[in-house]
Amino acid sequence: MNRESYIAQLKSSKEEWDFIVVGGGATGLGIAVDAATRGYKTVLLEQSDFAKATSSRSTKLVHGGVRYLQKGDVALVREALRERGYLRKNAPHLVKNQRFIIGNYLWWEKPFYTIGLTVYDLLAGKMGLGHSIPMSKKEVIKHVPEIEQKNLKGGVAYKDGQFDDARLAVNLVQTATEHGANVVNYVKVTELLKDANGKVSGVVAQDELNGGTFKLKGKCIINATGIFVDDIIKMDAPEEKPLVRPSQGVHLVVDKSFLGGDDAIMVPKTSDGRVMFGVPWHNRVILGTTDTPVKDFVLEPKALQEEVDFILETAGRYLTRKPQRKDVLCVFAGLRPLAAPQKHADETKTKEISRSHKLIASDSDLITITGGKWTTYRIMAEETIDLAIKRKSLPLKPCKTKNLKIHGYRENPDYNHWLYVYGSDQDEILRLQKENPDYAHKLIDDYDFTVGEVVWAIRNEMARTVDDVLARRVRVLYLDAKASIEIAPKVAKIMAQELRKDESWEKEQVKTYTDIAQCYLA
């Protein structure tokens, strides 16, 4: 995975690609994997880093969505549960089987949630991760020692998937390139090209790191730009009405001791009717989320004070130790690319808008896909490529992703090893450290992360900025924003050596990174 050689190849390429995918989040990467594994000539362009936008800011659940079941959206839940099963099977190094517990504080909750979650299990069929079971108060406390015990009557436990979103994105890039796709970060599509019949036939792209623009010709252009889809749609048809409405979701990261065990908690109905999770993740707990309608379409959304307060207050009601602002190690915000139905009754309530994806083709054959979930990225990709094949009369090639092992695939990984998220690459990183003992040095005392992982990220995972490394390769930003700011200079130095950059680049990187990371402090 060498960005520079991929770019050189793109710049000199005169041939026509079968697929040009715009956007390197879950959706675009899934499409690139699907197209490349079917044998189509595929290129993917990402304007920033892979998963920089929404795809690194999820709740980290691979789930059917208990909440959608509550709303009676059975088809959506069944589809997501099936996809949960495929993802767990194809990327076991990244997708864990996680127990969730709903604490019951009212007499009717235990039978109600036991029945509901049994339906959830049944909908998963053969792809289920385990049965839901009612629990006594004593059992609930044993599994979640820090759960609020006042008025606790018992609980219900169920299973869902839990993963590392940005790591999965990196592994999808690797999977796509291993099947012949050309996938690059920091290349922005600025214009669409059209042929004499008014059909989209290519893109103008801009290298955001080294400057310069180039043109690419393609049979199918796929717009998978998440919350930014309307920008690309406007390049095609300036008069089109917006398709997407962003809704902000905020999460807080706190120490694992706030739950006290390895199980997650789920609050089915918060004071304002939302669902809230407390999920163990990399020795921390993620608390969230919110659902706030916002107007700005940005790569770095910022949490609102009231969102942070809401999560602290809600979590505090269900935990014996009430988390305070000083306990928050990281605050991150993400924007849901909700596909809004045209005639929606109440435009201020984004949580009422469909979470299902939207796939549309324009008169000029631009194919746009948005909405959906990380969990359903594979089926979204399959549907997109199937539609493109029909629309452009491409030679029919069947989808191969249901049983495709994702890069890093490793059965029964040791989830206690800090390198487990690398799957089969774990051995390569350890080998690198053996060959060069400097690479085994820790980046910071309190964490296991080493110099070797930074070097690995540059050489094998296309990391080109300090933010790429600390936010989406080793994820320190999400575990402890303050610590990540402390190690930024060290990471910049390692990167400068590897990428042959000068001192001013190093300084500029530290400053840019620090500015970003400051916004992740509570």
Ligand SMILES: Cc1cc2nc3c(=O)[nH]c(=O)nc-3n(C[C@H](O)[C@H](O)[C@H](O)COP(=O)(O)OP(=O)(O)OC[C@H]3O[C@@H](n4cnc5c(N)ncnc54)[C@H](O)[C@@H]3O)c2cc1C
């Ligand atoms: C708070 C929150 C929690 C969530 N939790 C979960 C969860 O637990 N489980 C789950 O399954 N799903 C979850 N989701 C949903 C899931 O994260 C999203 O559905 C998914 O990440 C969307 O991916 P995407 O690729 O469509 O969009 P994005 O990740 O936003 O990717 C779009 C990409 O397009 C790029 N781009 C834009 N314009 C251009 C251009 N002109 N040229 C090149 N590139 C461009 C952007 O830089 C961006 O990287 C959550 C979402 C949110 C917001």
